[in-house]
Amino acid sequence: MRVAGALSGLMANRTKFQAIKGTRDLLPPDTELWNRVEQTAREVFGTFGFGEIRSPIFEPTELFARSIGADTDVVGKEMYSFDDRDETSISLRPEATASVCRAYIEHGLHAWPQPLKLYYLGPMFRRERPQKGRYRQFYQIGAEVLETVQPGQGGTKDIPKDAAVDAEVIEMVMTFFARLGLEGAQLQINSIGHAAENCRRGYVQKLKAALEKVKDKLGPDSQRRIVTNPLRVLDSKLESEQAIIAGLPKISEHLCEDCAKQYAEVKRQLAMRGVKYAENWRLVRGLDYYMRTTFEITAKGLGSQNAVCGGGRYDGLVELLGGLPTKGIGFAIGEDRLILSLQEAGKGGAAAGRDVFVAWMGEKAQAAAIAATQRLRTAGFRVELPPVEQKFGKALGQADKLSARYALILGEDEVATGLWTVKTLADGSQAKMSEAEFLEKLRNEVKK
Numbered sequence: 131m132r133v134a135g136a137l138s139g140l141m142a143n144r145t146k147f148q149a150i151k152g153t154r155d156l157l158p159p160d161t162e163l164w165n166r167v168e169q170t171a172r173e174v175f176g177t178f179g180f181g182e183i184r185s186p187i188f189e190p191t192e193l194f195a196r197s198i199g200a201d202t203d204v205v206g207k208e209m210y211s212f213d214d215r216d217e218t219s220i221s222l223r224p225e226a227t228a229s230v231c232r233a234y235i236e237h238g239l240h241a242w243p244q245p246l247k248l249y250y251l252g253p254m255f256r257r258e259r260p261q262k263g264r265y266r267q268f269y270q271i272g273a274e275v276l277e278t279v280q281p282g283q284g285g286t287k288d289i290p291k292d293a294a295v296d297a298e299v300i301e302m303v304m305t306f307f308a309r310l311g312l313e314g315a316q317l318q319i320n321s322i323g324h325a326a327e328n329c330r331r332g333y334v335q336k337l338k339a340a341l342e343k344v345k346d347k348l349g350p351d352s353q354r355r356i357v358t359n360p361l362r363v364l365d366s367k368l369e370s371e372q373a374i375i376a377g378l379p380k381i382s383e384h385l386c387e388d389c390a391k392q393y394a395e396v397k398r399q400l401a402m403r404g405v406k407y408a409e410n411w412r413l414v415r416g417l418d419y420y421m422r423t424t425f426e427i428t429a430k431g432l433g434s435q436n437a438v439c440g441g442g443r444y445d446g447l448v449e450l451l452g453g454l455p456t457k458g459i460g461f462a463i464g465e466d467r468l469i470l471s472l473q474e475a476g477k478g479g480a481a482a483g484r485d486v487f488v489a490w491m492g493e494k495a496q497a498a499a500i501a502a503t504q505r506l507r508t509a510g511f512r513v514e515l516p517p518v519e520q521k522f523g524k525a526l527g528q529a530d531k532l533s534a535r536y537a538l539i540l541g542e543d544e545v546a547t548g549l550w551t552v553k554t555l556a557d558g559s560q561a562k563m564s565e566a567e568f569l570e571k572l573r574n575e576v577k578k
């Protein structure tokens with residue numbers, strides 16, 4: 131068996147392990163920023179009425195194939211799929227929209243107050259070529275709004291409502307980015323219409339015909355896409371193809387009346403909310419479930435992988451997965467990229483540090499130091515208590531290394547008098563005070 135073989139191999143050569151290519155460990159103090167970002171997401175999304183969903187990290191392979199599309203790069207080349215012991219194929223989730231729709235159907239969430247607003251945070255898995263901002267295990271912060279169409283509703287009548295929902299979802303991401311102080315976030319929007327002859331299907335035929343004419347000037351990837359997914363040619367970043375793509379027919383000129391109206395209304399709604407955007411007719415996105423509104427947000431300091439958020443509308447996906455006719459709109463933020471961009475802009479935050487380092491000396495002082503530490507921690511302060519006695523100089527050196535704010539010096543004298551010696555490490559000043567006075571000082575001076 132492969133596992134047994136791997137085990138005996140390891141015993142023999144004592145392999146030094148490394149994280150698998152494209153995966154990485156997140157360590158302090160970086161994880162403080164990760165936590166701050168996630169906490170801010172929870173707070174901001176909460177103010178828009180979103181609740182959290184936690185879905186499994188693996189799902190049936192078929193769920194992703196049907197939702198994202200069998201011909202997409204994500205499903206065709208990038209999924210981690212394997213046979214379970216009962217030989218059903220399962221995959222590590224490459225994204226979470228499909229899982230949210232599955233959960234919506236499975237738990238009958240159409241019966242909950244509508245529209246249903248859910249957000250999620252967590253790892254996703256795609257076997258892409260790793261580079262800056264691109265990993266095989268990466269993290270997304272996403273949100274979805276789902277609404278099952280009631281009898282007598284839907285169609286043209288819903289255009290203003292759908293457009294307002296689209297705009298509010300986009301406004302929420304931009305609010306979140308602004309709250310984090312993310313600089314240079316740029317929103318691009320587009321409409322890719324809907325799958326009908328008088329809309330996207332008709333456009334794709336025209337696009338295909340135009341592409342066939344210039345086929346010889348395109349690279350192998352785009353040539354292949356003329357057959358598998360012509361829209362994706364518009365996504366090409368190849369320098370040599372840019373001029374050719376600029377001359378191709380544009381979808382905005384081929385939208386049906388309803389899709390055109392919806393797109394115009396989304397732009398009006400964004401303007402009403404003070405959300406700045408640029409239109410990009412080439413923004414088609416790489417997943418098959420989208421229709422009408424698509425959007426992406428780029429951020430600074432990321433190099434070529436500068437998309438920090440992608441999303442769009444996906445009416446019909448729930449139905450495709452066996453549920454009722456349901457509308458959907460959502461986005462996912464690449465958290466790794468968001469963090470990178472914040473760090474590049476110097477918004478990473480200070481190193482963890484300690485509020486208090488307890489420098490204790492003498493056996494009697496240890497019991498007092500433990501009790502003092504317990505009370506300070508209960509009050510919410512970050513306290514380092516050395517496990518063994520240290521010489522004074524060494525203790526202060528360590529307090530400094532840990533970026534402690536105060537050293538609490540506890541020797542026989544302090545224990546006997548009940549007055550603590552408190553040293554402020556920034557300026558070396560020292561003062562005697564009672565425990566109550568020290569707590570008061572910490573409350574006033576340390577931001578919790």
Ligand code: HAM
Nearest residue numbers: 225227264265268437438439440441442460461462464
């Ligand atoms: P996506 O564009 O495939 O959309 O991914 C969203 C974001 O995830 C990207 O903009 C990027 O920031 C990040 N991302 C994707 N792949 C990687 C990677 N290999 N390494 C690092 N970051 C990555 C979706 O996943 C859709 N489910 C979004 C959505 C939700 N649409 C509607 N609802």
